[in-house]
Amino acid sequence: MKVAGFTFIRNAVKNDYPVVEAITSILPICDEFIVALGNSDDDTEALINNIGSPKIKIIHTRWDESIREGGAVFAAETDKAFAAISPDADWAFYIQGDECVHEKYLPVIKQEMESNLADKRVEGLLFKYLHFYGSYDYYAQSRRWYRREIRIVRNNRHIHSYRDAQGFRWDNRKIKVKLIDAYIYHYGWVKPPKGLENKVRNFNQFYHDDSWMSENMSETFQFDFGNADRLLAFDGTHPAVMQKRLKVHNWRLEVDPEKLKKKMSLRRRILQKVEDLTGWRISEYRNYIIVKD
Numbered sequence: 001m002k003v004a005g006f007t008f009i010r011n012a013v014k015n016d017y018p019v020v021e022a023i024t025s026i027l028p029i030c031d032e033f034i035v036a037l038g039n040s041d042d043d044t045e046a047l048i049n050n051i052g053s054p055k056i057k058i059i060h061t062r063w064d065e066s067i068r069e070g071g072a073v074f075a076a077e078t079d080k081a082f083a084a085i086s087p088d089a090d091w092a093f094y095i096q097g098d099e100c101v102h103e104k105y106l107p108v109i110k111q112e113m114e115s116n117l118a119d120k121r122v123e124g125l126l127f128k129y130l131h132f133y134g135s136y137d138y139y140a141q142s143r144r145w146y147r148r149e150i151r152i153v154r155n156n157r158h159i160h161s162y163r164d165a166q167g168f169r170w171d172n173r174k175i176k177v178k179l180i181d182a183y184i185y186h187y188g189w190v191k192p193p194k195g196l197e198n199k200v201r202n203f204n205q206f207y208h209d210d211s212w213m214s215e216n217m218s219e220t221f222q223f224d225f226g227n228a229d230r231l232l233a234f235d236g237t238h239p240a241v242m243q244k245r246l247k248v249h250n251w252r253l254e255v256d257p258e259k260l261k262k263k264m265s266l267r268r269r270i271l272q273k274v275e276d277l278t279g280w281r282i283s284e285y286r287n288y289i290i291v292k293d
Helices: 019-029 044-049 072-083 103-116 193-204 210-216 240-247 257-262 266-278
Strands: 003-009 032-037 056-060 091-094 124-133 135-140 148-154 159-162 167-170 173-189 231-233 288-290
Touching (some): 003 072, 019 032, 019 044, 019 103, 019 240, 032 044, 032 072, 072 091, 072 159, 103 173, 124 288, 148 167, 167 173, 193 210, 231 257
Parallel strands (some): 003 091, 124 173, 173 288
Antiparallel strands (some): 091 148, 124 135, 124 148, 135 231, 159 167
């Protein structure tokens, strides 16, 4: 069984993306790793090269900045990385530049790839998610945040990144996947307040035109932590590759989780209660079809 990792990145230094941690978190179970490096104006290439692994191959790309609708440029860059994977790879493991896998899940993930390799019904593997928010001490959990997403797919050219690169499709249909007992730790929202303001401003330029940006992302824009809906204290451990970042974590999240919950509408509170009691997320968006054993 051959496994290829892949990701895309641009200006990781300027935007403080933990892309080195993302790559190295899954590198032990990958035989090769493709990085689609967009046209950066910082030291991102040196950052990747300093990992020092012969498994890593950088391909240079140029982002089409005319694509400013729905984050489609992210899918385009993901597809460039996917297309560069060796033809003899069986599985393709996708990780975004602000995601990590805890080392405790690597044996589980490898075993799932091995045991499902011959089962052609399974076209991908579905991961659970923890979305850390504002701080490494809390994660956001509500209907605003996706619970699961595809991160491993078969190395098949019918597969492509979907919409804003959150998931994948097989041509125009949903991918058939197996849900596995492993988490992706998402750190994209772990930044000090000013860092989050810069993230949102930078992020939205790939979703909206200049007039929208001017109206909604002015220089006086302030980040609203109320977008979390609900924050839960994290009592586990973070991946070993993230420990250096944790040590320099020098801000405190000045948000009261109880006050956040009170901002939720009655409808959202009721739906959340149903989910908490039963595990059923009513009308959940699913860009996949789960294969039953």
